[in-house]
Amino acid sequence: MAPVPADQLETPTPATAPVRNAGKAAIAKFSRHRLFTSPGAVAGLVWLVAMVAASLTAPLWLPYKTEDQDFTAVLSGPTGAHWLGTDELGRDILSRIFAAAAGTLGTSMLTVIVGVGLGTILAMLAAGAGERTEGVISRVTEVMMSLPGTVIILAVIGAVGTNIPVVMAILGILMSAGIYRVILGQAKSLQSQLYVDAAKVDGASPLRISLRHVLPGLANTIVVQAALIFAVGMLIQAGLAFIGFGPPIPQPSWGGMIQGASQHVYDAPWMMVPTGAVLALTVLSANAIGNALGKAPNAAAPHLPSAAARRQRAKAVAAIAAAPVPTAKDGALVRETAKGTLSVRNLSVGVDNGVRLVTDVSFDVEQGTVLGLVGESGCGKTMTALSLLGLLPSGVSITGGQILWNGRNLAATTDKDMESVRGREIALISQEPMRALDPMFTVGYQLTATIRRLRGMGNAEARKEALSLLEKVGIVDAARILKTYPHQISGGMAQRVAIALALSGQPRLLVADEPTTALDVTVQAEILSLLRALVKDTGMSVVMVTHDLGVVADICDQVAVMYAGQVVENGRTAAILDSPRHPYTLALLAADPHANHANDMPERLATIQGQVPQPKDWPTGCRFAARCQFAGSACLEPVPLLPSGAAEGLVRCVKADQLAVEGMDWLATDIPASRLLEVTSKQTLLTEKDMA
Ligand SMILES: Nc1ncnc2c1ncn2[C@@H]1O[C@H](COP(=O)(O)OP(=O)(O)OP(=O)(O)O)[C@@H](O)[C@H]1O
Structure with a gap:
């Protein structure tokens, strides 16, 4: 048995190591959360946590009771005895701010729970229950949004008195209509996802689908809305207290304290500062957290880097x-x-x-x-x-x-x-042509806008160019297609339009990411021959991403075979398809029914056992070794890309020459024991059996 290279031996680690590593990984992942990458959000979070902690423990540490009066220090600024000064009755401002905090924060949270909770439930119900229910809920929420909120709140106060929890709960109900509208669109889009259809086919109940598949997708929006409503709730509550609809006197409230301070704005201007600053900082903190959470990947255009x-x-x-x-x-x-x-x-x-x-x-x-x-x-x-x-x-x-x-x-x-x-200079066509086309605009508008932007042409000239581009990509009735919207044309036609869009800047290189995968076979052939003709006519080059060797044979001059993040073989297409030098290329060809001649089509097509390893599991040696029928001990070392001997080709395999000389084939059976090399993830253990 060959020795295991030192760099691939696992260092024995104490039993607690995995636990510690998992803990470290969890902390690292948590610290990369978008909330912690925004300094404003971190400061906001620290402030809010400190406020909640301070307000909940206020009875334990407050220096004075809220109603204690110190007539020797009326309207004083900050002093050793009263750190934030006193009001017109000599009451300690610091004590009153924190005594009022729990009520203010708690009732604002009540608005959040009622508003966001009700809005979310209504949106999920409307999105999942069909058009009639959605219509009814939408009409009701439209009525709610048309009601004058301030008048309703004042009417409620007139009826039930200044019962702040009730008032804030009703405020939440009024706000739920707006939240419903925000969440509905996203909930409907989630309901139309394929995995939701799959869950329906599996017989999952609407409630289960909503909770398991839709609600998690809404989490980000819900949290952002909650943070913003929390801030709005605090401001409205302070506003109500300012105009005299706060908690009954002498109970302190932030709005009431600001109102009191406003009476002494000339003789004791400091009095306004502590309560105003605490209110402003708390509102800013909630907004900063909402903004940071709003920058989630699903809230921004996913293709644009953060x-x-x-x-x-x-x-x-x-x-x-x-x-x-x-x-x-x-x-x-x-x-x-x-x-x-x-x-x-x-x-x-x-x-x-x-x-x-x-x-x-x-x-x-x-x-x-x-x-x-x-x-x-x-x-x-x-x-x-x-x-x-x-x-x-x-x-x-x-x-x-x-x-x-x-x-x-x-x-x-x-x-x-x-x-x-x-x-x-370089343009892209993607696998899914509809990704390149905006459903809101006609093909003509999108093409002319792109031509005008990239080529600086006027409208009439750009329109002529758009027509000529559509004709160039083989669209016969180009004038009609210019007037259509993307959903009115077929997949093949959409891919032609996408190619025309890519050509509008006259690029010299086209990157085509599986441009025919989403199309049916006849349309695939048409698109390939179009690309071939464009290369010939315009002299541009193409990088074609594909997993289809038929496409490679059809259109590519050169080919680079990739495996686990590396090029394992490259060179002229004909040379590689005729005499592959890397076992992976050999295996891909053996597994492709089109690459085998009808006469000598094997009874059973070859397969490549296993899967491409995840990037975290790449071994240090040959990355294909664990699946390779020809792997040996030499494959445990990193393998460079070396000339393959065929034209200008390169190959990343230590056995390439041996395979070429011996003309070995990839077998259509399981890997024979005589060729077996066990390569486990990360740690590579050699159990070579009968290897020469
Ligand atoms: N946004 C991403 N963040 C992290 N890893 C990614 C991301 N996108 C892809 N990967 C990983 O990068 C590796 C290469 O992916 P890539 O999409 O380039 O493969 P591919 O050969 O083009 O596959 P396919 O034919 O399915 O498109 C894969 O392991 C994939 O899981």
């Missing part, structure tokens, strides 16, 4: 710009980048402060050629493609390497500068 992500990216960009230019390493192709050639060098992409998703990826795309990025789901194709456009999702950034394009390193380009590249 400020924190942008800061992180700016840091990464600066580090990449300062790094020395990589040279030919381990045989990797390094050529002078000609104009119109894209050269990606040692590109790495990772989650900010987290795992790496793509490592050390290199490839070239020459002008007028198509490169296919191929591999199973989760191999990092999309992350690589989106890096080219600076469109990585929020929280994911380029961590190293270069993207050389027209004399610039796009990996070290700021977000602002990327704006002049996107659309004009």
